[in-house]
Amino acid sequence: MIRNVRAYLIGILIMIAACIMPGTVSAAPGDIGNASDGVAENGWLSVKGTTLVNEQGQPVVLHGMSSHGLQWYPQFTTSNAIGATASYGANLFRVAMYTAEGGYIENKSSLRKQLYRSVDAAISRNMYVIIDWHILSDGNPKKYQKEAKAFFKKVSRRYGNVPNVIYEICNEPNGEGNWNRIRSYAKAVIPVIRRNAPSSVILVGTPTWSQDVDIAAGSPLPYPNLMYSCHFYAGTHGEWLRQKVKAALDKGLPVFVSEWGTSEASGNGGVHEEEADRWISFMRQHQLSWANWSYCDKDESSAALVPKADPEDGISRSELSKSGRYVFSKF
Ligand code: IDC
Numbered sequence: 001m002i003r004n005v006r007a008y009l010i011g012i013l014i015m016i017a018a019c020i021m022p023g024t025v026s027a028a029p030g031d032i033g034n035a036s037d038g039v040a041e042n043g044w045l046s047v048k049g050t051t052l053v054n055e056q057g058q059p060v061v062l063h064g065m066s067s068h069g070l071q072w073y074p075q076f077t078t079s080n081a082i083g084a085t086a087s088y089g090a091n092l093f094r095v096a097m098y099t100a101e102g103g104y105i106e107n108k109s110s111l112r113k114q115l116y117r118s119v120d121a122a123i124s125r126n127m128y129v130i131i132d133w134h135i136l137s138d139g140n141p142k143k144y145q146k147e148a149k150a151f152f153k154k155v156s157r158r159y160g161n162v163p164n165v166i167y168e169i170c171n172e173p174n175g176e177g178n179w180n181r182i183r184s185y186a187k188a189v190i191p192v193i194r195r196n197a198p199s200s201v202i203l204v205g206t207p208t209w210s211q212d213v214d215i216a217a218g219s220p221l222p223y224p225n226l227m228y229s230c231h232f233y234a235g236t237h238g239e240w241l242r243q244k245v246k247a248a249l250d251k252g253l254p255v256f257v258s259e260w261g262t263s264e265a266s267g268n269g270g271v272h273e274e275e276a277d278r279w280i281s282f283m284r285q286h287q288l289s290w291a292n293w294s295y296c297d298k299d300e301s302s303a304a305l306v307p308k309a310d311p312e313d314g315i316s317r318s319e320l321s322k323s324g325r326y327v328f329s330k331f
Contacts, residue, residue: 031084031087031314032080032083032084032086032087032313032314033083033086033087033125034083034086034125034126034127035086035090035091035125035126035127035128036086036089036091037060037091038086038091038125038126038127038128039123039126039127039128039163039164040126041054042054042055042056042060043055043056043163044163044199045060045128045163045166045201046199046201046224046225047201047224047225047226047227047254049252049254050249050252050253050254050255050286051254051287052201052227052254052256052287052289055163059287060289061287061288061289062091062092062128062289062290062291063089063090063091063092063289063290063291063330063331064085064090064091064092064093064094064127064128064291064292064331065085065090065093065094065291065292065294065295065304065327066093066094066096066130066132066258066259066291066292066293066294066295067093067094067095067096067118067294067295067296068096068293068294068295068296068298068303069096069097069098069101069103069134070095070096070097070098070103070111070114070115070118071098071101071102071103071107071111072102072296073294073295073296073297073298074114074117074118076295076296076297076305076311077093077095077114077117077118077121077122077295078117078121078311078312079120079121079124079125080311080312080313080314081121081295081311081312082118082121082122082125082127083124083125084311084314084315085295085315085328085331086125086126086127087314088315088328088331089328089331090127090331091126091127091128091331092127092128092129092130092289092291093122093125093127093128093129093130093291093295094129094130094132094168094258094259094291095115095118095119095122095129095130095131095132096132096134096171096294097111097115097131097132097133097134098134098136099133099134099135099136099138099144099147099148100135100136100137100138101136101137103134104133104147104151105144105147108147108151112151112154112155115131115155116158119131119159119164119165122164123162123164123165127164128164128165128166129164129165129166130166130167130168130203130258130291131155131159131165131166131167131168132168132171132258133148133151133152133168133169133170133171134171135170135171135172135173135177135205136171136172136174139172139173139174139175139176139177140173140175140176140177140181141169141170141173141177141181141182141185141205142177142181142184142185145185145188145189148169148170148185148189149188149189149192152167152169152189152192152193153192153195153196155167156192156193156195156196156197156200157196159197159200160196160197160198160200161197163199165197165200166200166201166202166203167193167197167200167201167202167203168202168203168205168229168258169185169186169189169190169193169202169203169204169205170182170185170186170204170205171205171210171229171258171259172205172209172210172229172231172259173205173206173207173208173209173210174207174208174209177205177207178207179206179207179212179215179216179218179219182204182205182206182207182216183219183221186204186221187221190202190221190223190226194223199225200225201225201226201227202223202225202226202227203226203227203228203229203256203258204216204221204226204227204228204229205228205229206228206229206230209231209265210229210230210231210258210259211230211231211232211237211241211244212244213228213229213230213244213245213247213248213253213255214244214247214248214251216228216248216253217247217248217251217252217253218251220253226254227254227255227256228248228253228254228255228256229255229256229257229258229259230244230245230248230255230256230257231257231258231259231260232257232260232261232279233260233261233262233263233264233265233267233302234260234261234262234263234270234271234272234273234275234276234279235261235262235263235264235265235269235270235272235275236264236265237265238275238278239278242278242279242282245282245286245288246286249286255286255288256288256289256290257283257288257289257290257291258290258291259291259292259293260279260290260291260292260293261292261293261294261302261323262276262292262301262302262323262326262327263300263301263302263323267293267294267300267301267302268300268301268302269301270301270302270323271301271322271323271326273326276326280330292304292323292327297309301321301322301323302323303321303323303324304320304321304323304324304327304328305319305320305321305324306318306319306320306321306324315328
């Protein structure tokens with residue numbers, strides 16, 4: 001009896017602690033799931049006006065995590081690791097394959113194999129998955145255009161019939177990567193993808209680290225089923241960038257937020273929750289799909305996991321960083 005009372009009291013204490021210290025208690029301990037509003041439910045996606053729609057023509061909004069660079073953090077792109085984000089409500093995963101910094105250009109066959117493993121992992125979880133040709137220090141996408149064409153030819157041959165896959169042809173053009181050069185690059189790469197994947201949605205980066213969607217809206221590309229990327233970091237980009245997105249949408253340009261962070265543009269500093277709140281309500285209002293940077297345990301504030309977190313057996317709340325707790329509550 002006394003023992004029962006003690007157990008009862010301990011139980012109450014644990015529940016009280018759970019309420020006072022939510023960060024220390026698992027919301028979805030060990031949960032690994034499939035997306036509940038994913039590919040089985042929505043099928044092939046397409047772009048109607050500025051809106052992403054499902055196979056039934058209904059608007060659909062995708063949201064989930066972006067991996068960090070695949071050359072550094074492949075362990076966060078396994079089926080279980082991705083399934084752990086689905087159990088919190090994600091229906092999208094973005095696989096960031098850097099071109100430079102030890103990425104694809106230097107390690108083609110090993111990174112392509114890794115990319116396939118990661119994409120297959122997301123597919124196994126009923127999720128949409130973005131194959132991101134992650135240009136960054138190589139600001140002009142034309143720099144590796146030949147490699148991009150060869151890459152997308154192979155990849156689209158493998159996934160052309162798979163409704164899960166979305167192709168992102170250049171992460172963040174910058175510097176020399178102005179809109180004329182991006183257009184020229186897109187006109188070289190998109191037909192290569194279309195030959196194998198006639199129905200897939202393709203994302204096109206915009207100038208100035210994928211911010212100048214308003215410039216893209218001035219002369220969009222002449223292909224259907226395209227969306228244009230806008231990227232923001234809540235500690236750096238605010239109302240002025242939302243105004244650019246608004247201007248682009250008003251001109252009829254479909255926009256996809258294929259990368260955003262709660263931190264500053266450096267990937268560190270923050271978490272900037274107030275500005276992130278403004279962005280989240282803006283994205284909800286305009287039904288914008290998004291992927292958050294980044295799903296890894298690097299010691300930087302944009303990372304969703306705390307150092308040494310292991311998502312193989314699901315993610316407990318205590319393994320989520322401050323940014324991760326914020327973002328995972330928005331799926
Ligand atoms: C950052 C990573 C950081 C890494 C750096 C260079 O967070 O760990 O050292 O890249 O590889 C982007 C890029 C994205 C950046 C991110 C934050 O797409 O690769 O990641 N960012 O700086 N655009 C704006 C911000």
